[in-house]
Amino acid sequence: xxxxxxxxxxxxxxxxxxxxxxxxxxxxxxxxxxxxxxxxxxxxxxxxxxxxxxxxxxxxxxxxxxxxxxxxxxxxxxxxxxxxxxxxxxxxxxxxxxxxxxxxxxxxxxxxxxxxxxxxxxxxxxxxxxxxxxxxxxxxxxxxxxxxxxxxxxxxxxxxxxxxxxxxxxxxxxxxxxxxxxxxxxxxxxxxxxxxxxxxxxxxxxxxxxxxxxxxxxxxxxxxxxxxxxxxxxxxxxxxxxxxxxxxxxxxxxxxxxxxxxxxxxxxxxxxxxxxxxxxxxxxxxxxxxxxxxxxxxxxxxxxxxxxx
Amino acid sequence: xxxxxxxxxxxxxxxxxxxxxxxxxxxxxxxxxxxxxxxxxxxxxxxxxxxxxxxxxxxxxxxxxxxxxxxxxxxxxxxxxxxxxxxxxxxxxxxxxxxxxxxxxxxxxxxxxxxxxxxxxxxxxxxxxxxxxxxxxxxxxxxxxxxxxxxxxxxxxxxxxxxxxxxxxxxxxxxxxxx
Numbered sequence: 209x210x211x212x213x214x215x216x217x218x219x220x221x222x223x224x225x226x227x228x229x230x231x232x233x234x235x236x237x238x239x240x241x242x243x244x245x246x247x248x249x250x251x252x253x254x255x256x257x258x259x260x261x262x263x264x265x266x267x268x269x270x271x272x273x274x275x276x277x278x279x280x281x282x283x284x285x286x287x288x289x290x291x292x293x294x295x296x297x298x299x300x301x302x303x304x305x306x307x308x309x310x311x312x313x314x315x316x317x318x319x320x321x322x323x324x325x326x327x328x329x330x331x332x333x334x335x336x337x338x339x340x341x342x343x344x345x346x347x348x349x350x351x352x353x354x355x356x357x358x359x360x361x362x363x364x365x366x367x368x369x370x371x372x373x374x375x376x377x378x379x380x381x382x383x384x385x386x387x388x389x390x391x392x393x394x395x396x397x398x399x400x401x402x403x404x405x406x407x408x409x410x411x412x413x414x415x416x417x418x419x420x421x422x423x424x425x426x427x428x429x430x431x432x433x434x435x436x437x438x439x440x441x442x443x444x445x446x447x448x449x450x451x452x453x454x455x456x457x458x459x460x461x462x463x464x465x466x467x468x469x470x471x472x473x474x475x476x477x478x479x480x481x482x483x484x485x486x487x488x489x490x491x492x493x494x495x496x497x498x499x500x501x502x503x504x505x506x507x508x509x510x511x512x513x514x515x516x517x
Numbered sequence: 518x519x520x521x522x523x524x525x526x527x528x529x530x531x532x533x534x535x536x537x538x539x540x541x542x543x544x545x546x547x548x549x550x551x552x553x554x555x556x557x558x559x560x561x562x563x564x565x566x567x568x569x570x571x572x573x574x575x576x577x578x579x580x581x582x583x584x585x586x587x588x589x590x591x592x593x594x595x596x597x598x599x600x601x602x603x604x605x606x607x608x609x610x611x612x613x614x615x616x617x618x619x620x621x622x623x624x625x626x627x628x629x630x631x632x633x634x635x636x637x638x639x640x641x642x643x644x645x646x647x648x649x650x651x652x653x654x655x656x657x658x659x660x661x662x663x664x665x666x667x668x669x670x671x672x673x674x675x676x677x678x679x680x681x682x683x684x685x686x687x688x689x690x691x692x693x694x695x696x
Contacts, residue, residue: 210599237585237587240605241588244638245640247638249588250588250634251588251593252593509588512594517595
């Protein structure tokens with residue numbers, strides 16, 4: 209077993225536990241590589257990758273680009289804002305035009321759920337989903353589990369609470385799938401308006417009280433409130449949200465055990481977590497960013513190894 | 518499939534001691550020298566040589582690292598079998614050091630070509646030498662030759678050299694396997 213069961217990474221729900229194990233083992237090797245004086249390997253020198261971002265991104269885009277460059281792939285990046293998409297070109301036409309320039313792999317972020325799946329059915333290239341609407345963000349789900357594994361030894365048996373805007377979060381869904389596949393227990397916590405109605409059908413429980421959720425968990429993954437996806441007001445005010453669902457140092461120190469604090473970024477300091485929590489010893493936010501490069505190198509390397517010459 | 522013994526345990530032991538002595542002759546106290554076992558199979562030989570140098574020839578400090586060449590190979594996407602990586606463990610810079618690559622069998626030379634590229638990630642060595650237990654003659658694809666060799670073997674393409682180690686397979690022995 210040293211090959212992925214899939215040709216695309218569209219979401220965690222399309223892969224299995226063996227795939228996750230293989231990605232983590234490979235990422236361990238790449239993590240060592242990116243800590244060398246020279247952080248580059250020549251494996252993918254005959255692979256060309258297009259990063260197509262129809263939605264804004266800083267961290268994910270940089271992380272993917274860096275991962276591709278560390279593997280010596282040729283990279284072209286494209287933001288929808290400056291493209292012919294504005295002139296009315298369809299997604300398939302846009303991507304096929306890019307592919308006719310001999311591109312082997314496409315990393316795409318799109319605001320529509322299922323966009324990556326749709327693309328994988330309609331074009332001839334390996335597709336990596338870098339976030340599709342409120343659906344999945346598989347590499348984030350993987351790097352979060354990878355960070356838990358690194359910090360706590362293993363994911364199996366751990367208790368993880370995902371706090372905040374679950375409704376609009378693709379990170380939440382990918383995390384839930386990934387954590388459960390590896391045998392972790394998952395709770396979600398947030399204002400009722402931001403918890404999807406049928407979330408319990410995924411096998412997670414809802415805990416409306418933040419303190420109880422934090423007392424229960426080993427790891428708290430604090431999500432950002434996605435104001436840009438909110439068409440109506442889901443809670444009275446940011447201040448009230450911060451009071452009810454924000455973690456500050458006083459709350460953290462009052463818990464009976466030390467928990468690990470994660471955040472997929474970007475952080476709204478003072479809303480979901482306070483600055484002193486974000487910068488504390490318990491926070492692994494910057495480890496997540498570092499691991500993101502290793503995980504994305506592993507995913508791209510493993511998918512590229514399935515592209516036949 | 519048939520196999521015959523190329524080297525017995527006793528012969529392996531004599532060869533290891535000879536190789537250790539040759540290393541001392543060139544590198545004296547090993548103060549500027551680093552042994553690098555090539556993953557996956559060169560690490561056993563490297564560890565054994567370090568053990569002999571320290572225990573029997575009283576060399577005090579020997580730096581030993583393991584180098585994995587998977588991501589530097591030239592056959593990525595060209596083989597049916599997926600490439601599996603191993604751990605690289607080089608906790609020092611090789612800048613201006615004398616590096617000795619150690620592998621069990623030298624065949625086409627492609628692994629060593631990859632290792633020569635891979636080691637550059639850790640600095641610019643003053644020089645690099647190659648030590649192998651078995652040198653398969655007339656089989657090279659690249660102009661690469663060992664500086665220290667245990668035994669030279671003439672073998673044809675459907676033959677394979679298999680090195681077993683006490684730590685791994687229970688016995689030090691080298692076989693020539695014919696398919």
